[in-house]
Amino acid sequence: MKRAGLLLTLLLVASLVSAATLDLRVEAAVGDEYEAQVRSGVEKFLFGRMEAEATVTGHLDDGLVLTLSTETGSLSVPLPSEAPEVMGTLRSALLWDALSLIELPEGARLSYPLSSGFMIEGLETRREGLEYWVVDRDLKRRGSVRVMRVVEGDEMSVMAVQTSGGALLPHMGLERMGTFSAALSASISLTGTIGVEAMVLQPLPRYPLEVRYGIGYSTAESLTVRLGLGASLPLAHFFGTGNVVGRIFSIEGWADLGAGWDDGVLLSASARIGLSCRLSSWRLTALVGTAHAATAENTVNQGLFFTLGTAYTYTP
The missing domain is CATH 2.40.10 (Thrombin, subunit H)
Structure with a gap:
């Protein structure tokens, strides 16, 4: 009863993640944990490349050899005897050798x-x-x-x-993706300065450089038009893509110039560096930097700052 309940739960979770299904027949004398690792590994490292209606037939024999079959072919994977090692083995086998099980997409x-x-x-x-x-x-x-x-x-x-x-x-x-992204952002600094900005981000043909331009308003500098050069370096370069930190976090740095009006022509310059987190179309940032803004008569804004911000980005 316990075994049936576990398998039912696994099938329910799989249906939520992907419509592809695994029909697994187990002849080996393995426990529930071992079978759960096999199912989880196949779903995680194979299903994302298969059509929604696809069915994978699996057979785990007495020698712990897992044979997977689809309409396009089959693949046999010798598995270790210990359950904790199954996931790593399936990852190594299916990431690249699963070519015989899937239909390659057209194009890039x-x-x-x-x-x-x-x-x-x-x-x-x-x-x-x-x-x-x-x-x-x-x-x-x-x-x-x-x-x-x-x-x-x-x-x-x-x-x-x-x-x-x-x-x-x-x-x-x-x-x-399109050659540019449009973003609407809002930020607040430790000094209480609040800002909003509408900008266009455009990658340059020299990775990881980007150019950005737009218009913004802050309680410190009023309305300004800005042009800047920066770079966004994903943490995947340092931590790989095996964990969420490497996949969605980046080191971000910018330097920009601005012009606006605040009881006279206002000129400004700023530089900032920090971390950004990209969640689909949303981006969260935590940046530290320095800024200087002045008119012909007086300094409007000057000094170090730390800001937290969020932006919604549209990329055609």
């Missing part, structure tokens, strides 16, 4: 996994700085990557770093 897609992202194949335009949505077989967005390096040679190689989303898998498809 993720290829060989790297520590900070993936190689990319099938791109029509190969340029540093371009960003792509990563989609599963149902065209649902699972994350995003940005081209960080293009290596010329007999066969051009394109390397991309993950910039948002969950755990991605080789052979997932890619959708080109």
